[in-house]
Amino acid sequence: MYGIINQAIQELVTTNFGEDKWIQVLKISGVKEAFFLSNESYDDEVTYQLARAASEVLHLSLEEVLHTFGEFWVLHTGNKKYGSLMIAGGNNLKEFIVNLPVFHDRVSLIYSNLRQPEFEVSDLEENSIQLHYYSHRIGLTEFVRGLLFGLSKLYQTSSTIELLNCRDKGHDHDVFKISW
Template structure:
């Protein structure tokens, strides 16, 4: 993953819990990097270690860490770094989710070494949509749940997110039903 992801984890922990907790996360993770370069790719293992260490230090599940990080990514990093790109994705949650499959194509222009997930949508209805998440990376479904929740907040829309299918139970990918 690119450094911008790890930097956002650092920012989340520092902003919500304090600099001391971030230092404890770094120590617990065994990651000896003083700062992350946003446009540099880093081994995925670093991100996973940071999430596990944050879980230990903060006393919450890894799933909760990933959900919080997903929301933070949208509401903080996304707004600050990609505000124009996000605004171009649509003027409502539904339109953004419908356009989500092409969103990473635009991001890849900025990060050419990116290995992005793939999103597809189905069952488009007035108050719900199914979001299909395909990724080579495992264990990030709660991060995606946080992203979807953050998008609801970004568009000032109350959402409920239900995981319909998961690779943990034999599916080929995750399917979330997002309702509003």
């Protein structure tokens, strides 16, 4: 994945837990790089190694790390570094989710070799929507749940996020129901 992702993991650990913890994470992860360039593509395994090491150092489950990272990505990285992209995503939670299927098309103008996630929406109702998440990668379900939590906070919309179906249970993609 692009270095911006690994940089954001570093920022999350450093900001919320301190520089010492980041040094430990890097050490036990086995990752050779001491820092990451945002627009260089790294092996996906680097990101997974960092997430697993953060789980060990911070005494959090891998799911908790991914969830926290998803929230941090929206509220800090997305909102602070890519404000205009986020604003173009929509004026409220519902609009943002409806537009999510094309969101990374704009991101790919910055990061041309992006292997982007695929989203579809269905069952749009007055107070809920279903979001379908397809990916080349595995194990990122809780990252997506964290991203959705972050979006709810960003738009100050109290919501519940239910996982209706997932690849862990043999489905070919993950299905979330977001209700507000």
